[in-house]
Amino acid sequence: MNPILKWLEVPDGQLRRQRMAAICMVALAVFGARTIKAQDNPLDKVHVPPPAAGAPATGAPAGVDAPAGTGAGKTRPGSLIKMNVDMVLVPITVTDPMNRLVTGLEREDFQVYENNGEQKIKSFASEDAPVSIGIVFDLSGSMTSKLVRARESIVQFIKTANPEDEFFVIGFNDRPELIEDFTSSVEDIQARLATVRSGHRTALLDAIYYGVAKMKEAKHERKALLVVSDGGDNRSRYTEGEVRSQVRESDVEIYSIGIFDPYAATPEERTGPILLNDLCEETGGRLFRVDDVSEMGDIAEKISTELRNQYVIGYTPKNISRDGKWRKVKVKLSPPSGLPPLTVHARTGYYAPLQ
Known part of the structure; x- marks a missing residue:
């Protein structure tokens, strides 16, 4: 005889009912535990094998790169997914x-x-496609007498650009500093430029390095830097070789408005024009020399027109x-x-x- 049935076979009816209730409670507890376990892990019955190493996640087309800093298979809200096309x-x-x-x-x-x-x-x-443009503005002490004209030329450059262009502004003397983040508002940039002051030395290479790195946040496919400076570097931590390598690895064109002193006193000031010209030519941009600061606005407008009429x-x-x-x-x-x-x-x- 089944031991449970034997256990229930007692003459006292009340005792038999108590033992029956105990068995029911045990059965409910066991059945409930199994149900909870099944609900906690629905894959216990259907096995889904993980993707092979290196394979894209389910639903993601091959060749999709995970955004930097988010880990494989993760994307930040609003981030762009770039297709890996060899164009x-x-x-x-x-x-x-x-x-x-x-x-x-x-x-x-x-x-x-x-x-x-x-x-x-x-x-x-x-066609006139929108461009992401970084303006790298020299605020060293030697720019004091040229500051007003330089500010005006930058505003003129922005006003004649494509309305869909976006801009950021980096000012630099001893070190580079972001003055205005990406924006399409001429008024915002103009207001921020009105607050800058000149002084100290010239970290030109650091500023260009920072500008190219900042372009990783750009939303447009075409990218360009406009460097407005009057001299060579005498303060940067990055070397010329490091900046050249970074520029080569980027897809950023570099244009420059150079306000150079023909009677430069230091080696850095004398080699500044050569350095800027080399960086511009290597990226497909150009260096425009300024002989008269009153011409800066016209030169800035010329560069803006050039960016809007490229093949x-x-x-x-x-x-x-x-x-x-x-x-x-x-x-x-x-x-x-x-x-x-x-x-x-x-x-x-x-x-x-x-x-």
Whole structure:
């Protein structure tokens, strides 16, 4: 006989009812515990294997990079997910012998080469696309007599830009400091510039390094820095080599308004124009020298117009290896007959991705 039934087989009816109630309570407790366990872990019955190492999370297309600083598979609210497409975009400015901007050229007028191998142009644009622009403003002591004109030129630059452009402003003397974060408001920038004062030394390299790093927060695909300075570096922690490497690794064009003293007293002041010119040319930008501070507004407006009238060529490199090596880029021009010799300003190369 079942031991439980034997245990219930007693002559006293009340005792038998008490033992039956005890058995029911034990059964309910066991059944309830099993139910709670099943609800706590619904995968006990259906096993979902984890994705293989390196595979994208379920629902995410292959080639989606996790935003920096969030960990694999995580995204911050409102953050952008960038698709891993192997398209190289090259902004190009074309000028004539009088240093005037040349517009109206067609896709067929350009050829692009990577490491001396011609590449097939897959996209070509010449429309006024919005740009993320960082303004790097020299506030060292030598800028005191030029401060008002420099402020006015920056405001003029912003007013003639694309209304969809965004800007930030970095001021620097002994060290760089963010004066105004990304904004499209001319009034906000103008109000902040009215509060700055000049003094101390010149940490130009630190300011450019900071400006390029700040561009990682930009929302537009095209990015540019405008450096307004009157001299060479005499205070930075970053070296010229470190800044050159960072600039090469970025996709930021650098333009500069240089207010240089032809009778510069120090080696830093004498080499300042060379340094800025090299950085500008390497990124496809240009250095504009100021001989008369009253011309600064016109020069700023000229740079703004140039940014709004660039050609942008896109190509997929024939070399698909991800080796992290420097690849030299050369853009050549075969203009229609009848035009004078033209000059092409474009980035000189880029670092291939590592993965």
